[in-house]
Ligand SMILES: NC(=O)c1ccc[n+]([C@@H]2O[C@H](COP(=O)([O-])OP(=O)(O)OC[C@H]3O[C@@H](n4cnc5c(N)ncnc54)[C@H](O)[C@@H]3O)[C@@H](O)[C@H]2O)c1
């Protein structure tokens with residue numbers, strides 16, 4: 001097991017990464033002796049619930065609450081329902097919530113913990129690779145509105161994160177790959193050694209070799225924790241985490257969030273942004289080739305259809321852009337990234353057309 005620490009102006013908590021971690025949760029000092037409530041989905045509970053329950057003693061069994069799977073349930077209505085269930089079950093300010101699932105459970109569970117009785121403690125126990133390497137770390141929690149994703153939320157850090165590598169064995173293949181794209185992003189923007197590792201070890205990573213996965217997860221979380229430590233509220237450095245996301249979010253919106261997983265859309269967005277980086281010479285042709293080949297090694301990237309006008313309009317709405325300026329993240333070599341404030345519609349258009357020409361067939 002490896003332990004990393006997230007230290008920000010407002011929080012300081014451990015992130016445990018390794019095998020058979022579910023069994024260690026009840027003994028952790030954030031849990032021992034407290035009334036615990038688990039938020040999970042029926043699917044995850046059927047696969048891994050007994051592993052989590054087995055570790056709790058008979059008189060410390062947690063109360064289990066369920067959220068149905070799917071982004072459409074990441075809504076305020078579920079917060080009200082779950083808060084009522086917590087209240088009815090007697091949860092008080094000293095109770096502990098355990099968010100046990102993918103990024104949806106983690107985001108919604110974290111927000112539930114942020115607002116229930118003005119804030120209770122919670123743990124992140126992420127069960128998707130995306131949640132382990134990205135969403136469980138950094139304290140962003142929230143739910144969606146009809147008008148957009150993650151528009152209601154709060155910063156509320158967990159007391160600890162348990163990233164158990166074993167639970168990834170049951171993850172559907174495309175969900176694994178989608179999470180790996182976020183790890184490639186981590187390497188491109190801030191960790192050249194992680195990028196190289198993923199460039200050279202795609203076979204063992206995709207075969208879910210535990211040691212290889214652990215290596216990738218540890219490096220990805222270390223990268224994110226390092227960025228969040230410097231810029232907790234995304235006023236500067238944290239923006240580089242959005243590499244591939246301006247166009248990735250635009251693809252998700254233009255395809256109604258149905259065609260691609262988030263990580264897959266981000267992979268397309270990274271490839272498109274790479275074209276702008278190449279034209280601006282923030283990456284050289286050899287570096288661009290390595291980045292592209294490494295992303296494609298974790299494919300396939302599913303096809304999608306959209307028009308340039310749709311994507312440009314959706315990119316303009318991306319909440320990461322302040323009015324008037326189109327902010328864009330570009331890789332600078334491998335292992336570094338820059339924020340540019342002056343990306344033009346013409347540049348975006350040409351990157352979008354490059355991407356759409358490939359997206360008809362998938363890659
Ligand atoms: N807070 C943040 O900083 C942040 C960052 C990135 C993404 N997010 C959010 O994360 C969410 C996406 O998270 P996700 O990609 O984990 O999706 P998800 O939570 O929908 O999980 C994906 C699917 O995998 C299933 N699953 C989960 N764990 C499994 C396991 N071990 N075995 C088998 N099946 C399993 C789930 O039931 C679900 O169907 C989005 O809502 C996004 O906005 C948040």
Ligand SMILES: [Zn+2]
Nearest residue numbers: 182245262266
């Ligand atoms: Zn992302």
